[in-house]
Each structure stands twice: as C-alpha cells, then as structure tokens.
Amino acid sequence: MENHKDNMIVACNLACESVKCGSGPFGAIIVKNDTQEIISTGHNMVTTEKDPTLHAEIVAIRNACRALNTYKLENCTLYSSCEPCPMCLSAAYWAHIPTIYYGNTRIDAKNIGFDDSFIYEEIQKDNNKRKIQMIHLEECSEYSKKSFDDWMEKEDKELY
C-alpha cells in the first residue's frame, strides 16, 4: 500500500541531514510502484561536491537508474521535500517518471533565497530576452546538422 506521508517524511529527513552536512535543504527519494520499495535517496550536494547539478532529485534519479540498470523510471514515483526546480523537473521528464509528490513550493524556496522561481520565469522567456545571453550560430549549421544527419541515418540507434 502506498504511504505518501511516510515517504515524504523520509525525503524531508534527508533535507535536514543535508543542512547538517553543509549542503542545501533539499532531499528526495524514489519509490518503485509495484513493491513500494525505496530504491534510491538523494540530498543536495552542490557546495559539498562543488557540482551545480547535484540537486536532491538529480542525485535520487541517478541512483535509481544505477540501482535498476535503466534510464527509464516509468514505474517509479519521486518524492521531494521541495517542488523540483526546472532542471530537476526536466530530468524527471527525461527519466519518464509519471508522478511527483513534493513538500515545500518554489515560492517557499524563493523566500529562503533559492532561484527556482526565477529560473522558471527565465525559461518561459524568448531566448533573446533571458539573463543568460543565448546566441544561435546559424553560420555553423553545416557542422551542427552533421550529427543529426548521422543520427537519422543510423539504423541501430537506441531512442530514449
């Protein structure tokens, strides 16, 4: 039987542990739907590992994929102590995770100084209106198209 509250408490406890370790206040777990087993855990490790991609959800997704030897977590649920930022939400899409439970919201995160909400706003803007300057090098298209052509021509490719 699913026990969302108990699973969320595990994720929240990881978030508290993360603060004790000197990292951001975020924890996450991934549960396999059929067995309700916790197959992976993660907490924020950005400052401790000096890696801006190591958010709790990314760590949990990577650990789950390692545990199940797959990059598709379509039969799993993600529990996160906080609403995932756009990076982690997108990672959940790429991992084919169908359901996410979360505790704190992106507004709660903003209120304690995290940029989740800002990045959600930036992503929705046109490329030329973002804080990050984005430049389309169209003059290189003969080079950039090559890999896409190679991909289309490849017969044994693995779609993900």
Add this chain to the structure above:
Amino acid sequence: MENHKDNMIVACNLACESVKCGSGPFGAIIVKNDTQEIISTGHNMVTTEKDPTLHAEIVAIRNACRALNTYKLENCTLYSSCEPCPMCLSAAYWAHIPTIYYGNTRIDAKNIGFDDSFIYEEIQKDNNKRKIQMIHLEECSEYSKKSFDDWMEKEDKELY
C-alpha cells in the same frame, strides 16, 4: 581572441563522435573567457551510461566544475551543438554561466525525435496540467518546513 566558430565546430565534432559511440547526437564544450582555453568537453551519454541526466551540456558543466574546483562558472562560455533542453539551460543558470552559443535549435531536435520542445511546453504549464502528475503534500508541511527553518538558522551556510 574569441573564435566562436572554431569552438562550435569542436562541440559539433563531439556530437558526431557521440553518435558513433551509440549515444544521442549532442556535444558541448566550456571555454574560459580570459584564456579562451577549452576547459571541458562533453557528449551525450544517456543510453551508454544508462543515466537520463547525462546530456552533453550537463557533462561539460560537471567536468568544468571539476577542472576549476568550483560550482560557479561565471567567467565561462558554453558552446553546444544544439540549443540546450530545459534541464541543461537550468543547469547553466545554477552554474552562473552568462553566455551560451548553440547550433541546432529545439525545433531541429524535435524533428529528429527528441523531446526538448515538448518539455519546454510542459514546464510553462500549471503544475496540475502537466503530463507528469504533480501532487503538493501540504499535510506534510510541518516536516518539509523543518529543513528550511534549519537552513535559515544556520550561520555558516554557503549560498550558491
């Protein structure tokens, strides 16, 4: 002197290598602005490493952070053979990268079967209208708030 075209060609060549390795057609490099040195490279490794987060840009960002021993790449430029997906664009925000040059667009990616464009659309939707079911467990707020309170009370915390 900056040479955007030459840098982009390196990223595009990595994308072609990636296809040869059995991974997706994406390559990226990170260049240090002051020296114009290529400090990291990356190509897609999702299927080969069974890790849905290992897009070219994520790999390049992680490698650059390792090379420079920091999680902030504010003096670097990212060159990607394709417009970054929302996961990778968000990672660039978290890494404080100010400028991104890209080759193929998200529409080009969509046309060869990649979900970048779909995920951009999903992220802009309200949480309750997405393909991923997102459930806010408000009844757990006493647990989820705890780590945020701990964070606010912590005196020696490292902001990122």
